[in-house]
Amino acid sequence: MMPFSFLTLRRAASLSALLSLAFATTLFAAAFPISMDGAFDDWTAVPVAFTDASGDGGGSGIDFGRLWAANDGRGLFLRIELGPSLVMQESNSLTLYIDTDNNSSTGTAVAGMGADLVWEFGNRGGTYQGSSIFWDDIGLVTTPPHAGSDFEISLLRAATPGGNTLFPSNTIRIALRDNSSGGDWIPSSSTSVSYTFDDSNPYDPPAIALDKANADYLRVMTHNVKNDGLWSRSAEHGRLVQAINPDIIAYQEIYNNDGPTTLSWVQSYLPGTWYLSWSGELKIISRYPILQEWSTGAGRAWAALIDLPTAFTHDLLLINLHLKCCSTGDSQRQQQIDDVMSFIRDAESAGGSITLPAYTPIMIVGDTNMYGDAQQVTTLLTGDILDNGTYGPDFNPDWDGTALDALVSRQLSVRQTYSYYNPASSYGPSHIDRITVTGSAVTVDKSFMLHTQNLDPAVLAAAGLNAGDSQAASDHAPHVVDLQSDNTSTGVAAPAPGALRFALVNRPNPFNPQTSISFALSSAGEVRLAVFDVQGRKVTTLVDGRRSAGEYSTAWDGTDDMGAAVASGVYFARLEKDGDSSIRRMILIR
Numbered sequence: 213m214m215p216f217s218f219l220t221l222r223r224a225a226s227l228s229a230l231l232s233l234a235f236a237t238t239l240f241a242a243a244f245p246i247s248m249d250g251a252f253d254d255w256t257a258v259p260v261a262f263t264d265a266s267g268d269g270g271g272s273g274i275d276f277g278r279l280w281a282a283n284d285g286r287g288l289f290l291r292i293e294l295g296p297s298l299v300m301q302e303s304n305s306l307t308l309y310i311d312t313d314n315n316s317s318t319g320t321a322v323a324g325m326g327a328d329l330v331w332e333f334g335n336r337g338g339t340y341q342g343s344s345i346f347w348d349d350i351g352l353v354t355t356p357p358h359a360g361s362d363f364e365i366s367l368l369r370a371a372t373p374g375g376n377t378l379f380p381s382n383t384i385r386i387a388l389r390d391n392s393s394g395g396d397w398i399p400s401s402s403t404s405v406s407y408t409f410d411d412s413n414p415y416d417p418p419a420i421a422l423d424k425a426n427a428d429y430l431r432v433m434t435h436n437v438k439n440d441g442l443w444s445r446s447a448e449h450g451r452l453v454q455a456i457n458p459d460i461i462a463y464q465e466i467y468n469n470d471g472p473t474t475l476s477w478v479q480s481y482l483p484g485t486w487y488l489s490w491s492g493e494l495k496i497i498s499r500y501p502i503l504q505e506w507s508t509g510a511g512r513a514w515a516a517l518i519d520l521p522t523a524f525t526h527d528l529l530l531i532n533l534h535l536k537c538c539s540t541g542d543s544q545r546q547q548q549i550d551d552v553m554s555f556i557r558d559a560e561s562a563g564g565s566i567t568l569p570a571y572t573p574i575m576i577v578g579d580t581n582m583y584g585d586a587q588q589v590t591t592l593l594t595g596d597i598l599d600n601g602t603y604g605p606d607f608n609p610d611w612d613g614t615a616l617d618a619l620v621s622r623q624l625s626v627r628q629t630y631s632y633y634n635p636a637s638s639y640g641p642s643h644i645d646r647i648t649v650t651g652s653a654v655t656v657d658k659s660f661m662l663h664t665q666n667l668d669p670a671v672l673a674a675a676g677l678n679a680g681d682s683q684a685a686s687d688h689a690p691h692v693v694d695l696q697s698d699n700t701s702t703g704v705a706a707p708a709p710g711a712l713r714f715a716l717v718n719r720p721n722p723f724n725p726q727t728s729i730s731f732a733l734s735s736a737g738e739v740r741l742a743v744f745d746v747q748g749r750k751v752t753t754l755v756d757g758r759r760s761a762g763e764y765s766t767a768w769d770g771t772d773d774m775g776a777a778v779a780s781g782v783y784f785a786r787l788e789k790d791g792d793s794s795i796r797r798m799i800l801i802r
Contacts, residue, residue, distance in 0.1 A: 244282055246289055247627040247801070248366050249620045250356035250643070253720045260283050261407070262399050269295060270394035272305060279398055280750060281386065281407045282300045283369070287351070288379070288409075291364040291786065292388060292398070297359045299584060301639055302539055304334035305392040308365070311385040311404065312378055316518050323397065327460070329378070332391075336638040340373040345382060347640040349373040353628060357642035359586045366628075369409070379477035383408045411524070418802075420624045420660050422455060422675055428523050428659055430695040433458035434577035436688035440468050442477050448678075448685035450481045455675040456692055457482065460518065461497040462532035462577045471495055489516040494532045494578075506566065509533050509548045510556040513578070515555065517568075524698050526572045526653070529559060533576065539584030546598050549588045552576065552602040553595050560611065571611050573654040573698050579688060580646045583639075592648055593618055610650045612716070612794060617651035620722050620801070621659040626666050633663065634687035645691045651721075651797040655782055659693035696782075716787045718768075722799035726769040729754065729785050738759045740788045743768060743798075751778060754785075770800050777802075 246254045262279045269275030277293030298304045309327035311319060319326035319341065329350065331338035333514075338345055347353075351368025369422055371378040385404040390396045399405060433456050442449050442463075453461070466474055471490030478497050479486055489496040489505045495512040496502070504517040513533035520528050531552060536544040556574060558564040568574075582588050592594050593616050595609040609616050622629050630641035647659060664672060664682040672679060682689050718729045729741065741755035752773045754766050768785070769776050778801040787794045 220416040227323075246364075247622060247629065247724075248284055248289075248353055248355050249622070250364060251361070251620065251722075251793050252362060252364070252718055255280055258291075262356045262405050263600045264396070264398045269396040270390055270392050272296075272390055272392035274298075274304070274306065274390040274392070274396055276388065276396050277403060279386075279388070279396065281405065283411075285369075285411055286389075287369055288384075288407075289592070290369045290386070292363055292365070294363070295352070297361050299357075299359045299539055300333050300354045300363050301336055301357070301642075302334060304581065305390055306333045307331065307389050307391050308333070308338075309387045309389070312380065312457040313591040314381040314383045314385060318517055322383075323389075323400070324402050325385045325387070325404045327387070329607075332364050336640070340378070341376060341754045344394050344605040345373045346635075346638065347531035347589055348635045350378055353630060353641050354641060356586075357632075357644055358582045358584060358589055363728070366791060379409070391445070402467045417622075417785055419671075420622070422624060422660060422662075423672065424694050425657055427589050428521075428697070430460070430520065430524070430528075431437075431458045431692060432460045432462070432530070432575065432577065432647075432695065433690050433692045434462040434464075434532070435690040436464040436645060436686060438465055438686035438688065441686050442474065443469065445685050446477075448681045451677050451681050452662065452664075452685055453478070453481050455666050455677050456690060458692065460501045460528075460530065461495075462530065463495040464496070464532070464534040464579050465493055467493050468493050472554050477514065490514065493534060496530060496532050501639065503527060504566070508552050509535070510544075510551045512536065512548045513555075517566075521646065524573075524695075526569060529568060529572060531555075531574070531578075533578045533580070535579070535581045535588075537581040537583070541581065542588075545581065545588050546585070546591070547602075549580075550597045550599050550603040552779070553591055553597055553607075553609060556609055557595070557604060557607045558589070560607075560609075570767050571650075571653040572617075573695070574609075574650045575654075575693075576616075576646070577650040577691070578645065578659065580644050582644055582646075583642070592616070592646075598626060602776055610652050612652035612796070614796065615798075616648045617656075617721065617797065619647045619649065619656065619659045620799075621661055621691060621693070622646065623663050623666055623689075624671070625659050625668065628663075628666075629661070631661050631691055632687060633683065633689065637687070645688055647691055647693050649693075652795060654698050655696040655797070656799070657694040659691070659695045659783070660777070661689045661691055663689050716794040716796045718785060718796055718798050722801045724770075724801045726767050726796065727798060727800075728765055728767050730763065730765040731787050731794075732763045733759055733761050733789065741766065742786055744784045744786060745778075745781070751783060768798075770802075 261281045265274040269793045273296040275295035280291040282289045308331045310329040311325040316326045350371045353366045387404040449619040474495045475488045489502045491514040506515045515531045518528045541675040559566045559568045565801040595607040613628045631645035632642045661726045716731045720729045741751045743751040785796040
């Protein structure tokens with residue numbers, strides 16, 4: 213197996229090169245902080261490399277739009293608009309061609325170049341200089357893993373497929389084709405986009421510390437351990453759990469060992485008092501007492517109400533799930549997530565099987581297996597239930613009447629967000645192990661994926677880890693989040709239950725470099741919209757004055773009242789009108 217330093221991809225150091233249908237033009241730009249997270253907000257500053265004509269797609273429906281290109285010292289990054297929604301790793305005829313040596317006399321003759329690299333996304337395979345390769349040979353990562361019409365692609369510049377240098381030339385040529393009958397090209401069947409790597413301003417992503425920033429923070433870990441791996445690969449799992457030192461653990465894929473046996477295993481590596489809640493493969497192990505428990509997710513999720521320490525004014529409802537896999541499981545996975553959201557709606561409403569106090573933190577964790585239809589992601593975040601006849605009406609799942617927050621968790625030392633990583637599989641690295649929270653009810657300090665193969669030796673040694681631990685332990689990485697507190701114990705108080713909400717939202721969230729904050733007023737009045745940090749200190753005022761009834765939107769670019777950029781972290785947009793207020797939690801990632 214290769215040492216996969218390609219996964220240290222990140223940051224676009226440049227954009228150069230644009231070849232139109234008749235001639236080449238070279239563009240240069242500074243480094244751009246691009247994360248392979250499928251959010252695309254960090255591409256806004258990158259110039260478009262090529263815009264394809266609309267309406268020239270073939271029978272498959274693929275009608276290419278815009279193509280972007282960027283690089284850092286480690287990776288090449290592409291972004292491509294496809295038109296229709298599809299799953300990048302399944303059932304499509306999309307092919308990437310790259311002339312990596314900028315020599316038209318070598319490689320496959322296509323689009324006026326000699327393509328050394330040919331990759332067929334739907335077949336999850338390709339060739340380099342005529343020899344078969346797999347995704348790990350070239351450091352290929354695509355995102356999102358589920359269906360979409362806009363995708364990010366990254367390749368390792370230092371990859372050596374078959375012992376050959378992937379990018380021997382500093383200038384390359386790129387084309388994409390829909391290989392279905394009459395399929396579209398970008399830029400065309402006879403031309404390619406020329407791109408020159410620019411390392412004049414390389415970007416090194418800031419490292420995330422493995423340890424908690426504060427001993428009082430609550431650390432939650434979710435991990436698919438792969439077929440009872442706690443016992444068959446005990447040493448590796450033991451080092452991981454000791455290095456992470458979680459307060460609450462949600463395990464999946466413990467099929468052949470029961471809850472007490474799992475609890476005993478945890479105590480052998482993390483001595484002390486632990487509490488247990490479990491059903492089938494799903495185990496929840498907590499340093500704090502389990503108050504109640506429920507089955508949900510059509511049998512694929514297990515929920516526990518956990519009595520948190522005194523730093524938190526509420527309990528925590530933790531839902532541990534392992535949904536049906538892959539695009540072939542779309543209908544079953546949708547049923548399972550519909551059921552989970554129905555359970556949350558019940559928990560947030562009076563009566564039913566469970567009634568929680570307002571602003572009780574709710575966290576959904578586990579292996580979502582969301583490779584197919586994007587509707588399951590939409591349902592999970594927005595409460596848009598597909599089968600309303602069985603699972604009831606749609607609802608806004610956060611306490612403040614907004615969507616839930618999906619934590620975009622990158623690795624500790626690189627800007628990749630995938631959790632699934634298995635070189636033995638034709639499916640490439642994918643972000644399918646999710647943590648989703650009621651952002652209005654809890655303050656997140658940080659979250660991350662622990663892939664030991666990408667950590668510096670000094671970090672590994674300090675944590676008592678080996679470089680191969682995460683890969684040997686499971687094909688899923690541990691996903692970790694640290695909670696500071698629930699919002700009622702911060703300087704910014706959560707709005708009282710029943711207060712007017714104003715429909716305050718922001719998109720994207722998390723964001724970089726800016727986010728759009730929108731709100732709707734049902735009547736005229738004096739309005740003040742300000743941003744606060746987690747200590748309750750005002751950062752900046754965005755709106756201050758009388759407004760008529762209607763919808764409004766304003767942008768926040770991550771600066772304070774003096775125009776100075778603020779640090780990465782959690783911030784709160786607070787909207788006040790006529791004595792009522794609404795709060796929206798926002799995450800800024802530099």
